[in-house]
Amino acid sequence: MDFALTQDQKMVRDMVREFAEKELEPIAAEIDESREFPTSTLKKMAGLGLMGVVIPEKYGGAGLDFTTLAIICEEISRVCASHGVITAVNNSLCAYPIYHFGTEEQRKKYLPDLCSGKKFGAIGITEANAGSDPAGMETTAVDKGDHYVLNGTKAWITNGTDARTFVIFAYTDPELRHKGMSAFIIDKDFEGFSVGKHENLMGIRATGNCELIMDECIVPKENLLGEEGGGFKVVMHTLDVSRIDIGAQGVGISQGALDASVKYAQERVQFGKPIAEFEMIQDMIAQMSAQTDAARLLVYRAGSMKDAGAKRFTREAAIAKYFAAETVVAVTRMAVQIHGGNGYSKEYPVERMYRDAKIIEIYEGTSEIQKIVIARNALR
Numbered sequence: 106m107d108f109a110l111t112q113d114q115k116m117v118r119d120m121v122r123e124f125a126e127k128e129l130e131p132i133a134a135e136i137d138e139s140r141e142f143p144t145s146t147l148k149k150m151a152g153l154g155l156m157g158v159v160i161p162e163k164y165g166g167a168g169l170d171f172t173t174l175a176i177i178c179e180e181i182s183r184v185c186a187s188h189g190v191i192t193a194v195n196n197s198l199c200a201y202p203i204y205h206f207g208t209e210e211q212r213k214k215y216l217p218d219l220c221s222g223k224k225f226g227a228i229g230i231t232e233a234n235a236g237s238d239p240a241g242m243e244t245t246a247v248d249k250g251d252h253y254v255l256n257g258t259k260a261w262i263t264n265g266t267d268a269r270t271f272v273i274f275a276y277t278d279p280e281l282r283h284k285g286m287s288a289f290i291i292d293k294d295f296e297g298f299s300v301g302k303h304e305n306l307m308g309i310r311a312t313g314n315c316e317l318i319m320d321e322c323i324v325p326k327e328n329l330l331g332e333e334g335g336g337f338k339v340v341m342h343t344l345d346v347s348r349i350d351i352g353a354q355g356v357g358i359s360q361g362a363l364d365a366s367v368k369y370a371q372e373r374v375q376f377g378k379p380i381a382e383f384e385m386i387q388d389m390i391a392q393m394s395a396q397t398d399a400a401r402l403l404v405y406r407a408g409s410m411k412d413a414g415a416k417r418f419t420r421e422a423a424i425a426k427y428f429a430a431e432t433v434v435a436v437t438r439m440a441v442q443i444h445g446g447n448g449y450s451k452e453y454p455v456e457r458m459y460r461d462a463k464i465i466e467i468y469e470g471t472s473e474i475q476k477i478v479i480a481r482n483a484l485r
């Protein structure tokens with residue numbers, strides 16, 4: 106197995122790191138406080154090709170690979186987890202399923218705007234009563250000849266307040282459960298579609314997380330994504346891809362917390378010497394370094410499997426996401442501990458990182474769901 110990044114991957118990593126430190130780090134605390142969706146920096150990122158990373162150039166994308174997309178999510182999340190997940194969602198939860206499952210007409214109609222940042226994208230799977238169990242969703246889509254009528258409310262939708270293109274899941278035949286779910290592409294201006302409550306979250310606060318309401322929402326027939334009844338497979342495959350990027354988000358936040366802790370430990374003097382010289386601080390720095398590196402390798406393994414054309418990488422994506430989630434929560438806890446009282450204050454970025462970290466254990470499948478996927482694979 107080759108652990109080295111290609112020249113192109115290194116070039117993209119360095120470019121994104123420079124951009125993130127210059128443009129995103131200075132506003133990360135501010136948007137965490139204000140909850141403002143960072144449209145202007147996202148448009149700059151789109152100009153660099155970061156909004157349609159794996160989408161072929163003929164549809165306006167950058168035509169790069171999935172490992173590069175993970176590296177991008179990592180570098181952005183290292184300084185700002187909100188920008189990190191907005192990027193992951195636009196790329197792998199909206200543009201990717203439209204590219205992978207869409208018709209040529211759908212690709213041409215929706216992908217250029219998602220890649221250029223003219224429109225941002227989101228996905229609507231979760232509902233108030235259907236989180237870990239997406240097959241328990243209650244949204245319905247009734248066939249009315251040349252269109253469907255959708256009714257239901259989606260919850261906890263990242264990018265929701267500012268997205269204009271949505272991939273939404275609903276039951277065309279609720280009796281059939283998994284085999285009766287379908288996917289649709291919905292424009293924000295479709296009749297009967299509206300944005301609901303904007304959530305006030307603990308972390309990733311600038312992500313426009315909100316409810317989406319479909320009240321007799323009219324969706325043209327040509328906006329069915331994939332086959333009628335094929336929606337559950339669209340959900341599961343799309344989540345396999347995006348779990349790699351959420352794992353990368355965990356790696357990025359971990360690396361950011363580690364970098365901040367190394368700097369702080371070398372500067373902070375107690376008992377007449379920098380605290381970096383104390384072995385209990387070194388113990389934490391060693392654990393943080395080892396866990397972050399291990400999580401990164403698991404993320405790269407899953408990304409490179411997808412790049413190599415593997416049909417199923419469900420297990421590897423779940424392992425990467427699970428391990429990165431446990432890592433980022435542990436690493437940011439240690440980062441706050443190293444910073445002591447200062448780490449508990451908004452004056453230092455590790456306070457925000459600790460809050461941002463927790464969501465990695467929850468969204469895109471909780472750690473418990475990842476363990477179910479991993480164990481089912483082991484026991485098969």
Ligand code: CAA
Nearest residue numbers: 230236237238239240263283338341342419468469470474
């Ligand atoms: N790829 C393709 N097909 C898959 C699949 C995969 N990864 N996983 C399952 N399937 C297929 C199965 O083969 C099966 O097909 P057949 O009926 O043809 O045999 C069908 O789907 C049903 O599979 P299961 O019986 O395994 O389904 P299940 O109901 O037991 O669910 C689960 C499995 C893994 C627990 C799944 O429900 C799950 O992943 N839950 C978590 C949901 C989640 O991650 N939500 C995140 C929301 S999005 C989000 O968080 C975005 C954000 O905010 C940033």
